[in-house]
Amino acid sequence: MEGIAALAARVSQIEQLVTGMSSAAVTGASGTTSTAAGAAFASVLEEQVGAGTSTSTSTLSAADLAPSGETRINGDPLPVALAGHENGRLPEAAVSAVGDTGHRLFEPAARQLEKLLAAAQAQGVDIGITDSYRTYETQVDLVRRKGLYSQGGLAAAPGTSDHGWGMAVDLDLDAKAQAWMRQNAGAYGFAEDTPREPWHWAFQT
Structure with missing residues (x-):
């Protein structure tokens, strides 16, 4: 430390x-x-x-x-509302609470995730959230604890994580919830885009 x-x-x-x-x-x-x-x-x-x-x-x-530059790690352009900010150093106004979960995301992503969670619950599917927006310092600590993804670990290089833009969420999913996400998440703008991390869902603009 x-x-x-x-x-x-x-x-x-x-x-x-x-x-x-x-x-x-x-x-x-x-x-x-x-x-x-x-x-x-x-x-x-x-x-x-x-x-x-x-x-x-x-x-x-x-x-x-x-x-990081002005593109996300997957090459997609950043939303205009995030331009000029730094990954992991977003102002409070750029992130929004996801209901009463205690988690935060880029505001459009937060609203869509709320709709997704409500739809899943209405169909008897329980989905939890384990991680959302990460500050730069949190990203550094995660690399220390879990290793770089490029080296076989589970953390993106600090300053490059979709979590640092408030554009990704890690979910607590059982088999039923995972299947529901794969069938329905796209309708809310979320995609399972990271190999080896079935819990990681990124918001696509």
């Missing part, structure tokens, strides 16, 4: 350093385009990761931790 706290503190310092930097696009070694500020952010994070602040269960590279 000390390593994560140190990383979080360093991220805050870096964000202050890059404030006001040029937003001119640069091309990184991977061939992806980012802003100059993002490149600087990634460069310093790479130094921090190399200094031993990576998680205990997975190796995080600077690319893993760099601020």
